[in-house]
Structure formats: C-alpha cells, structure tokens
Amino acid sequence: xxxxxxxxxxxxxxxxxxxxxxxxxxxxxxxxxxxxxxxxxxxxxxxxxxxxxxxxxxxxxxxxxxxxxxxxxxxxxxxxxxxxxxxxxxxxxxxxxxxxxxxxxxxxxxxxxxxxxxxxxxxxxxxxxxxxxxxxxxxxxxxxxxxxxxxxxxxxxxxxxxxxxxxxxxxxxxxxxxxxxxxxxxxxxxxxxxxxxxxxxxxxxxxxxxxxxxxxxxxxxxxxxxxxxxxxxxxxxxxxxxxxxxxxxxxxxxxxxxxxxxxxxxxxxxxxxxxxxxxxxxxxxxxxxxxxxxxxxxxxxxxxxxxxxxxxxxxxxxxxxxxxxxxxxxxxxxxxxxxxxxxxxxxxxxxxxxxxxxxxxxxxxxxxxxxxxxxxxxxxxxxxxxxxxxxxxxxxxxxxxxxxxxxxxxxxxxxxxxxxxxxxxxxxxxxxxxxxxxxxxxxxxxxxxxxxxxxxxxxxxxxxxxxxxxxxxxxxxxxxxxxxxxxx
Amino acid sequence: xxxxxxxxxxxxxxxxxxxxxxxxxxxxxxxxxxxxxxxxxxxxxxxxxxxxxxxxxxxxxxxxxxxxxxxxxxxxxxxxxxxxxxxxxxxxxxxxxxxxxxxxxxxxxxxxxxxxxxxxxxxxxxxxxxxxxxxxxxxxxxxxxxxxxxxxxxxxxxxxxxxxxxxxxxxxxxxxxxxxxxxxxxxxxxxxxxxxxxxxxxxxxxxxxxxxxxxxxxxxxxxxxxxxxxxxxxxxxxxxxxxxxxxxxxxxxxxxxxxxxxxxxxxxxxxxxxxxxxxxxxxxxxxxxxxxxxxxxxxxxxxxxxxxxxxxxxxxxxxxxxxxxxxxxxxxxxxxxxxxxxxxxxxxxxxxxxxxxxxxxxxxxxxxxxxxxxxxxxxxxxxxxxxxxxxxxxxxxxxxxxxxxxxxxxxxxxxxxxxxxxxxxxxxxxxxxxxxxxxxxxxxxxxxxxxxxxxxxxxxxxxxxxxxxxxxxxxxx
Numbered sequence: 011x012x013x014x015x016x017x018x019x020x021x022x023x024x025x026x027x028x029x030x031x032x033x034x035x036x037x038x039x040x041x042x043x044x045x046x047x048x049x050x051x052x053x054x055x056x057x058x059x060x061x062x063x064x065x066x067x068x069x070x071x072x073x074x075x076x077x078x079x080x081x082x083x084x085x086x087x088x089x090x091x092x093x094x095x096x097x098x099x100x101x102x103x104x105x106x107x108x109x110x111x112x113x114x115x116x117x118x119x120x121x122x123x124x125x126x127x128x129x130x131x132x133x134x135x136x137x138x139x140x141x142x143x144x145x146x147x148x149x150x151x152x153x154x155x156x157x158x159x160x161x162x163x164x165x166x167x168x169x170x171x172x173x174x175x176x177x178x179x180x181x182x183x184x185x186x187x188x189x190x191x192x193x194x195x196x197x198x199x200x201x202x203x204x205x206x207x208x209x210x211x212x213x214x215x216x217x218x219x220x221x222x223x224x225x226x227x228x229x230x231x232x233x234x235x236x237x238x239x240x241x242x243x244x245x246x247x248x249x250x251x252x253x254x255x256x257x258x259x260x261x262x263x264x265x266x267x268x269x270x271x272x273x274x275x276x277x278x279x280x281x282x283x284x285x286x287x288x289x290x291x292x293x294x295x296x297x298x299x300x301x302x303x304x305x306x307x308x309x310x311x312x313x314x315x316x317x318x319x320x321x322x323x324x325x326x327x328x329x330x331x332x333x334x335x336x337x338x339x340x341x342x343x344x345x346x347x348x349x350x351x352x353x354x355x356x357x358x359x360x361x362x363x364x365x366x367x368x369x370x371x372x373x374x375x376x377x378x379x380x381x382x383x384x385x386x387x388x389x390x391x392x393x394x395x396x397x398x399x400x401x402x403x404x405x406x407x408x409x410x411x412x413x414x415x416x417x418x419x420x421x422x423x424x425x426x427x428x429x430x431x432x433x434x435x436x437x438x439x440x441x442x443x444x445x446x447x448x449x450x451x452x453x454x455x456x457x458x459x460x461x462x463x464x465x466x467x468x469x470x471x472x473x474x475x476x477x478x479x480x481x482x483x484x485x486x487x488x489x490x491x492x493x494x495x496x497x498x
Numbered sequence: 499x500x501x502x503x504x505x506x507x508x509x510x511x512x513x514x515x516x517x518x519x520x521x522x523x524x525x526x527x528x529x530x531x532x533x534x535x536x537x538x539x540x541x542x543x544x545x546x547x548x549x550x551x552x553x554x555x556x557x558x559x560x561x562x563x564x565x566x567x568x569x570x571x572x573x574x575x576x577x578x579x580x581x582x583x584x585x586x587x588x589x590x591x592x593x594x595x596x597x598x599x600x601x602x603x604x605x606x607x608x609x610x611x612x613x614x615x616x617x618x619x620x621x622x623x624x625x626x627x628x629x630x631x632x633x634x635x636x637x638x639x640x641x642x643x644x645x646x647x648x649x650x651x652x653x654x655x656x657x658x659x660x661x662x663x664x665x666x667x668x669x670x671x672x673x674x675x676x677x678x679x680x681x682x683x684x685x686x687x688x689x690x691x692x693x694x695x696x697x698x699x700x701x702x703x704x705x706x707x708x709x710x711x712x713x714x715x716x717x718x719x720x721x722x723x724x725x726x727x728x729x730x731x732x733x734x735x736x737x738x739x740x741x742x743x744x745x746x747x748x749x750x751x752x753x754x755x756x757x758x759x760x761x762x763x764x765x766x767x768x769x770x771x772x773x774x775x776x777x778x779x780x781x782x783x784x785x786x787x788x789x790x791x792x793x794x795x796x797x798x799x800x801x802x803x804x805x806x807x808x809x810x811x812x813x814x815x816x817x818x819x820x821x822x823x824x825x826x827x828x829x830x831x832x833x834x835x836x837x838x839x840x841x842x843x844x845x846x847x848x849x850x851x852x853x854x855x856x857x858x859x860x861x862x863x864x865x866x867x868x869x870x871x872x873x874x875x876x877x878x879x880x881x882x883x884x885x886x887x888x889x890x891x892x893x894x895x896x897x898x899x900x901x902x903x904x905x906x907x908x909x910x911x912x913x914x915x916x917x918x919x920x921x922x923x924x925x926x927x928x929x930x931x932x933x934x935x936x937x938x939x940x941x942x943x944x945x946x947x948x949x950x951x952x953x954x955x956x957x958x959x960x961x962x963x964x965x966x967x968x969x970x971x972x973x974x975x
Contacts, residue, residue, distance in 0.1 A: 011757055011760065011886050012878050012882065014756055014760050014761060014794065015757055015874055015878050015886070015890060016878070016879050018753060018757060018874060018890065018894070019871065019874045020869070022870050022871075022874070022893075022894075022897045024865070024899070025897060025901045026863055026866070026867045026870075026897075026900075028864055028901075028905070028910065029863055029900075029901060029904050029905060030860055031910070032905070032908050032910040033820070033851070033856060033859050033860065033863070033904075033908055034818050034856060034860075035826055036817060036908055036909065037820050037821060037823060037851060037855065037856040037859070038824065038825060038856060039827065040821065041820075041822075041824050042821075043823035044555060044817055044818055044821035044822075045818075045822065046823055047797075047818075048798065049797075049801070050818050050822075052817075052818055052819070052822045052834050052837065053822070055834070104856075104918075169948070177935065255900075267854040362642075416906065
C-alpha cells in the first residue's frame, strides 16, 4: 500500500502548494487591486482617520488635520472656511472628497510615490505616516478681494471669479458663490454632516459647485476678444481697420436681424475695430463672424483653450466649447459669444491672460509646491503653455491690448479703471433665455504694459434688475479690486 | 501481507524514541503561543496582558502533561506531531484573544477563555485516548460499531429539541449550556470505520474490472460501499446544508479506498460520482448555487446582490483584510479584523493574514503540511494494514479540512463551512482533532517501537500467524 500513499503525499503537496500560490496571489499580486477598490472600508476609513497634510496659501493653512478624541483620531478642519471652500473642497466620511482634497489626495494622504522615501523613513522609525503638504499658487490678498467682491453682490447670487498670472499660468484667486462651510461636512458627527449635505444638495443655487471651473455659460461680448483676434490674424486688420457699425445686421437665411443692445448704430455705418470693441458693437463683430470662416473662428477659439482640458490640479473642469456652426447666421451669433458658445470664467481669464502674455496662453495651475511632512520640497509646479500656441502673434496681442486699454479708458469697461495704472478690459452681457436674466461677464488684465494679473468675473444670477445688468457694472469693480490687490 | 516484510531479509532499522527532540520542539511551540499572547497584549492594549503568567503556566502545564503522557504511553511516537499541534493551538488561542479584544468581549464571555477550556478537555481526551488504546489494532474490532456511531452522530442534529440550526447549517446539538457539533466526532469514527472495513475487504475491492484509458475501473458489483458513502454525503449536503463536511467525508472515503486497493480507478469513479452529485445539487438547491455564484463573482454580491439577500460580505471582507495585510501584515492590533464576520472560527485565516501577513499564513500552511506529512509517513512505516489505512485517513482528514477551509476563505474554491484545525474557535473540532493526533501518535508509536525480541525465523512465523488471526477479527494480544 505504500505506493498509493506516496502518490497521496504528492496529491496533498499539490493541494498545499495551490493554497500557498493562491494566498501569494491574493496578498501580494492582487493586493493593490483590492486596496484600490472604493468599497473597501478599511482603505476609506484609514484615509479618514489619518493625519493628512495641510493645504497652504502662503504660510497659512486653509485645510489641516487636528487631533480628535474619537476613534478616527484626526479631524479635518478648514481654517480657510467658505472663502476657500471651492478650492479646498471637503473631505467627508459619507460623501467622499472634492476639490484639492480629491485631486491631491495621494499627496495629502502620503500614499503618493513622490513621498516614497518619506514612507520608508516612517516605516523604519516606526512613526505614524504623515501626508505631504500642498502649497497653492493663490495670492491671499487677491483671493480676499475676489471673495469680498462676490459676497458684496448680496444674497441669492450665483457668481464666480478667477485670476491668473499671465506669464506663468499661476492661479492667483478662485472664488465662487454661494459657497459652503466644509467643516460642517467633515465633522465626525455623521448625522449633522448628512443634514448639512442634504441641505446643500437640494439648494437651487448649488453651493457645492465651483462655478469658476465647473460652470460654462455663453461668454457674450467678452468673446468678441476672440473674434477680434481672429480678424486681426486672418483678415490682416488692426485697431484702425474699418468695420460695419450699423444699427442692425441682416442675418442671411433668417427672418431676424442682429441688433445692437440699445438699437442704435455704433457711431456710424463705418467704424474702427477699436471703436467696435469700446462700445461692444454687435453688428460689427457679427459681420466679422460672417466674413471669417467657421474653421478660422474655431481654430482661434481652440488656440485660446476652447475644447481643451488643461486643468490638472483641480477638477472636474467643464470644458469650454466653440461648436460647429451651420450657416452664416449662426456664425454671426457665435462671433458675439452667443449661439452655443460656452466658456468658464477660467477660460475667459485665459483669453485675457493669453493677450497679456504676448499671445502665449499658459497652462493654468493651482499647486505651487508639494512638500513632505518634514517640509522638503518634493514637487514644484512648472509653467508651460497649453496646446496650439501661440494663440496670436506678438503684434496681434499688442493691437488687442491697445484696443482693450481703450475699452477701459473710453468705453464700456471704465468700471475697472485704476488711477495711475493702464488697465485692459472687456465687458460682456450674454442673453440666456427670455425668462432668465442675462449673464454678466467681465475680463481684464493689468498693468497693460507689463501684466501681472488677468481676471475674469462671471455673474450667473444676481438680485439686480434685468435692465441694470451689465458686465461692467457688476463685474468691473470686483475685477478692479482684485487687480489692485495684485499690483499693490 | 504487504505491510510486513521479514526482518531477516534486510537490515533492521531501529527508531529512536526522540522524546528529547519533542521536548525541545515543544518549548519552541510554547514560545510561539505565549509570545503571540504577549504580542497581542502589546499590540492592542500596549501592555503585556496581566494574566500572562497564569495563562502561560496553564499552557505549559497542559503541554508538559501531554509530553509526559506520550513519554509514558507512546514513547516511540513521532516527535514532531505534538509540537506542531501545540504551536497551532497556542497560536490560535492568542489570535482568538486578539479577536475577543477587537469585538470588545468582556472577560466572562471571551472566546479565548472558552477555547482554553476546550483545549484542556482536548488534551485530557488526548491522554485518555493514548491510555485506553494501548494498541490501535484493538480499534479494528469496532469497525461497524464506529460506523453506526458515526451515522447516529450525523443524525443527532436532525432530531427535534436537541438539534439546533445555526447560520443555516443544521449540524449542532444542545447539551445543556454548550453546543456541540457531533459531525466532528463522526469524522473520527468514520475514519476508524473506513480503515477497519477496507483493511478486511481490500482484496475483493481491488479486483479489476473493465480497463479504460490505461486505468482499471472497478467491477460494477463492488460499487456498493462507495455508492452508500456517496448517498450519505449527499444526504449531509441536502439535509444539513453542510457542504464542507459532505466534501470531507466523501473525500476521506475515496482516498482510503484508493490507498487500500491501489486502484486509481476508484478515484476516477468516485470523482465522477461526486461531480454528478455536485451538479445535481447545483441545479436543485439554491444554497449550493449561492456558494458557487458568490465564489465566481464575489463583488457582484458585495455588500449584497441584486436580490438584496445574497451577500459575499464575509468572503470579500476577508479578501480585503488579507490584501490589506500584504506581505508582513499590519501587526497585532493594527488591523480591522472585526469587519470579518465569524473571524474567530471559519475566517480565522484572513484575520491572521490581515495582521501578520502572507508570511505568517505561509508558515501556518507549512505546519499543516508537516502534520499531514508526518501522518502519511506514519502510514508508510506502519506494520499493519489497519494502521496504514487509519493513519492515511487521519492525515487526509487534516489535509482535506485545511484545504477546504483555507481554499474557501481565500477564494480558491467555493466557500464551505469548516473550522481550521487547531486554530479556529470551536470546541468540538478542537477536541476531535486532539483525538486524531492521539491516534496518529498511537499508530506511529506501534510502528516505530523496536520489535520485542530479535526476530528469528521461528518468531517471524509466529508473528505471521498472529496477523492472520488479526484479519479474522480475533486478535488477542
């Protein structure tokens, strides 16, 4: 009987080897697959109960972890509060993470491969692993001005603003209202967190939305900057070139005309391109839109960033669009930022920033530096351009800058004028539907000769009377305050 | 008889008793058990448990008693088996203690405390077994009694009043304050019954029938016992919903049958019958289907499936725990084993994997492998057929049980409810496994013991006569 016993031994050996191989597979080769699953409570709870790194603006933490007495050991708190909530996002037990908390999670939690050596040191010294810190490009003075400006518009307002440094693409300010208190969602009192979240989620003003990057709306007259750029590049125009300036523009193939806002001419049948921008002449830019081909307009819009997802540091980004137009009438309406053209405040700030930077549109970024818990710099944001650069030639950029300065000095954008500084700007008022109030836009940069800041302000909904809404009146003072904060 | 070779034809190998080696290994096993207990205290409560002296003393006393018992009652027994099971049992106690702490169990209802009592009973039964069975061949007299006893044990949970259904399986009986799984006792009785029956009938069952694909298939008329065992296994599966035991008993019988007859054909026929039975069970019974579905796609049923009832939570939490532990584990106290339901019984392996990692699990599997190997080695050196088949059955029961439960909780095979031998919380299983070790040591002692006198041809002739008598069931030594 010994022969079958020996065979049986081999059989048992095979069984045990199979068990060992399977264990190795589960615990070694497939382990990260299991650990990456969102329904793995061990991983989510650990993330929730560890000391995450800080999110910093300058030297000040706008999100940090404080020791807590309960089983989670650490409580995430947000000293940045409502002002920075659209940037930090929140970190909650039941509703996950948003904003920088989400996009930089691997760094903040210490799991990022950039922090590998730190993890190793933590392991060897048996100290609790600590996450890395994220230092933002935000300038607190500009952010203050932005937030104060938006909140000054009053209650029940939906608005957002972004400021970027034209030379680098550093995002200097990013604010959105209404906003929320992230501490109320991060609390370990889950019942109260649920109440806060439910309330925010059913609020019609959508406080959880970061409108500066997540809301794309028709940019209205601010889009005329793109049309002007296309005209200068493709039709060989400059600021003194003559364009149509009549009271109304016949749209071929339709029964409707494209009128000016106040129903009068823009100062004659023939006006200069500069004049057209100063008074935001619809008929002038509508006719330019028909003169240019749809491809030329599309290429110009894409060179400024339309159709691109250029934002890595925070998300999700609503991608701005310049869709195909069917026929001249649609092209004319698209050329003045209507039809189905949509843009985020960030996108319009990038149009200004591209002009300010001599035609090169820089890729916007929000994370300046990543440091380890012992403050070694591990990663640094690098200025690069977005795709399809330059958007316009240096010469075109100079012409556009002059036209925009003139728009502030002599035209609709005067609200942004700063004493002793030359400011370039453009207003916008986009019609939405008959029932809705129009969207007010404003974009500008300063100082015109050596720009250090480009701004876009978008007011989606305000308490202001319909007839009173104009980009210059609502957005201009906010943009001005932000530019002043950056320049001083 | 093939199990006996005339000693004069080859040099006689005299086994040494090796009790000293056993003692050294036992000290190592104790170091693991008590060390693990201290590590649990340090890891979870950041201090050495206050009762470590009492606990350690008790463990030492138990194992010293077992060792002395072996010295006196089975001096030539295998020296590795006892330390291996002592290590597993001691380590299991520490892990159960850790899981008690995780569950926040109070002192009085702590599972570790109860398990220590069960271990004490196990060691006592281990000693009693060694004492009342001075020669394993006496057990062959009880072949049919053991078979009947096993059937009674299996029926007990089906009876009203004492029978009890826990977690869907009707395999428990109530004995006053304690519940007991008679299936564990039945396991030992069945091994004795199989070995006794096959030692006698092996020649008849070894007759070859049709030859197919190079394998001699058994004759149709000899299928009776196999069919009976098949029916019993399926009955367990269907009536008691106990997939694990069903698989274990049937596997035990087929393996013993194969070893007894040396015919691979039995494995083929047994395997085909089993596959057919499983297929029928799959199509007929939803509780079997559920096990297979949750095995094939666990995440479809996590936390619950579309029907809102079926859940693979236990399996998936176990897998999450093991992958969370990775190579070296989180360390005692740093894992979250409370997420795994029944971590202290069926799912103790994932709980260990989480906190001590792949390294510890491979070491534990190696220990089980060694137990099986020592058991099969005992079978090879055993001097009589019954002894060979008995040790084959006992070793195989450990191998199959380990494979079925560890394979189940790690997702290698569908999950079935069985305890991990010596590690899991569960009195019936622990006690039965201690008896299994006692029986293995008994056979091993008989096989390794030097023959009473230097064998002469005359003595040999006498011995042979004696063994012929044994086969007729009239052994009176």
